[in-house]
Amino acid sequence: MAAPDPNISDLRPVIAQLDDAAINRIAAGEVVERPASAVKELVENALDAKATRIEIAIADGGKTLIRVTDNGVGMTPADLPLALSRHATSKIDGSDLLNIHSFGFRGEALPSLGAVGRLTIRSRTGDGEGAEILVSGGVHDPVRPAALSAGTVVELRDLFYATPARLKFLRTDRAEMQAINDVIKRLAMAEPFVTFILTDVSQGKSRVTFRADGETGDMFEGLHARLRGVLGKDFADNALPIDAEREGVHLTGYAALPTYSRGSAVQQFLFVNGRPVRDKVLIGALRGAYMDTLSRDRHPAACLFIDVDPTRVDVNVHPAKSEVRFRDPGVVRGLIVSALRAALANAGHRASTTVASATLGAMTPEQPAGRVYQMDRPTGGTGPAYRPSGFAEMTPDMSGRVEVIEDAPRGDDQPQGHPLGAARAQVHENYIIAQTETGIVIVDGHAAHERLVYEKLKTQMAENGVAAQALLIPEIIEMSEGDAAQLLAVADDLTRFGLTIEPFGGGAIAVRETPAILGEVNAEAMLRDILDELDDQGSSTLVQEKLEAILSRVACHGSIRTGRRMLGEEMNALLREMERTPRSGQCNHGRPTYVELKLSDIERLFGRT
Known part of the structure; x- marks a missing residue:
């Protein structure tokens, strides 16, 4: 005392x-x-x-x-x-x-x-x-x-x-x-x-x-120009326009491609009725929209505006007015998730332009300190004065076997009309070299096929539902009445993913079924984690994340393995399927599945400009 x-x-x-x-x-x-x-x-x-x-x-x-x-x-x-x-x-x-x-x-x-x-x-x-x-x-x-x-x-x-x-x-x-x-x-x-x-x-x-300076044009044109000036050309070039409405809530703005992700949340800007805010419901919704396209250590970039009737949002909850409280947070969250996922799906196989820029940067050799004239450049040799440029810096131990395609069907042997071009070779038994109308595309065969398989598995799960495993003896979990009520409020959502819970009197929860694909589950630990997520973000995607993580692992093991030689028909079929599949521009962890290099960039690497 x-x-x-x-x-x-x-x-x-x-x-x-x-x-x-x-x-x-x-x-x-x-x-x-x-x-x-x-x-x-x-x-x-x-x-x-x-x-x-x-x-x-x-x-x-x-x-x-x-x-x-x-x-x-x-x-x-x-x-x-x-x-x-x-x-x-x-x-x-x-x-x-x-x-x-x-x-x-x-x-x-x-x-x-x-x-x-x-x-x-x-x-x-x-x-x-x-x-x-x-x-x-x-x-x-x-x-x-x-x-x-x-x-x-x-x-x-x-x-x-x-x-x-x-x-x-x-x-x-x-x-x-x-x-x-x-x-x-x-x-x-x-x-x-x-x-x-x-x-x-x-x-x-x-x-x-x-x-x-003040912009001109309509709202989208003005905002895009302002974002180009404030956030930079890379964001503007790789941002998707968002325009969606649900139950009187209007969402507009721009969200970047997954391959333009950041190491922190520094490029996440959220506005409610024009007011900059920091709201955990909105941040959680943004994270949920990119859930299966980014790894946990990467953060999406977005600038989103939510317009809603002022009587449906309380801005008088903090002196600095940086926090808001929605009357229907579920509607707002659902709108953000669905609108962003639709935009990412409509982007198809598109990957950010920064991927190619980073590739070119890695290929470009360091420039000499002083000016070197063409007459002074050595034409060959291996002496100290000789300094190769571009791809010539590759040493013999860096090269790999190149499988030239000789069996590609003539109808699919030309790049016209195909954004990802026509396959020409496979190097290191994984990377596909395709020729496009304006340059070349280098495809990570394993990563690309992994995304394709994963999207198929997700579609099957959405169409057929999640198989649930009934427990022989329901597991009874004791918790406070407030926590139990919070979980039972989202019971229908959990049932969609194979987790069935029921009230068992007082603060007890009975777990009747668990998702079969997860195998043996520590039901109490899972419910506690869901509760933590509900407290932090107002909603929980934990079960969905666990299911999609399993599907991702299945896709990884079921996809084309590095080290396998592919036929020309297989490579071209993979390219065509990538063009048809949403989100195929990045693998399940947010890494790019292909790099596109324009012919002008390649020529610049070799000093042909």
Whole structure:
């Protein structure tokens, strides 16, 4: 038992109302965690003001200066003092906290910032007069005239000077600037038709660190162009458009091919009614959509927008508004999974362009330090001065037997009309070399056939169902009533995959059947794992994952083995089946099944350009 605290008095504590300055500093601790939080609130205010151009200037990672300039509708001189009052806002009237159509609505950001820093607001409406107001540590100065064009300029200096303890928890200027950059990028993706300019003005120097000019065209064209600018050409070239709707929930955006996966979740961007969010239901759904195309250590890349009636989603569950709560999370999750899986299936055998780029990069030799003229290049030999290029770097022990096709049928011997071309040779008893109309394709025969067999097994399981093994004696598992109710709520879904459970009184669950293909199953351990997944993601795909893992292993053992020589007919048949089969561009673990090299790239390898 802890010793009594000598600082605690025996006298009855007195309840007292905190003053406004203390209340605002407490609120700031929830709303403004770091400079990036302040930038987010100010830029969202600019977007709510219908700005089409927003400029952000940052000094010392936002610790000494944050300035946000917009061309929005502006505020009148009478509005400025109200804007600095807690819970004063023009975005809602307070009658309905669910029907929210703006980024902000709490009316906490500006008074919170003014309580912990030195805040200046200058604003002017289109036909009004300009004015400014200063607040430092929660103390307001009178409104005074100011000269500026229509719009608003919010300048925050010396963040957390009034709460110096918070400064100790900030990271380096570079880390804080990176966090601000990430915030602006997310908002730029949410608003592709708005211009964003982020400038670092530290130490008297001005350097633009991010710029995205407003796009034109329809929503998909504008978003695709904005993603190309923010996430890069590789993402834009390998992303599939998503447009699906179910029960009033509309999903749009872009999701990348499985072969464009990442080592972490750094390229997963999710938006609800235009608001960037981090939601475990959405993240779990994204993972479920790519479940059988990526290994567990790889992460999909996607930028998805969910539009739903504001009354069906609660955004008022976190001060930073980064979390949401759906009224029907199952509908949202099902829409994401089905829409992404359909898009991946429709992509057919397509693999990402980065696969070919990586292949070319691996083949390209290091360039010599100085310039080498053609007359100085040796034409042969093995001396120290001789340096081969491209494929010539292969040594004799790296070469393998090449099986040239002589028995290919004449009708299938030409690449015209076939995306994966016509087989010409097999090397190392596994890799198929096919000629296309514009280059060559190198196919990993084992990996490709493994995916084809796996897709057939999945189709058979979907058509015929999962065979269930009835237990001679049902296994009774004791758990809390809450856990039991959570499992029984998804009992129908589990039954589809061969796992049958029933209530057995109190918190007990009776396991009647298990999936036959899994063999002997530790039912209690499986149910505990399903419960953990339900708690973490709101849904469980554990049983489905186990079944598909078994099918994947069966496909691996039933596919063409490395080391087997294939006939020309077999190779061409494999290529044609790949062209017809969804997801055949990657194996069951997300690795590419083929590499396509354009003739121009091959010629460049040999210096023929």
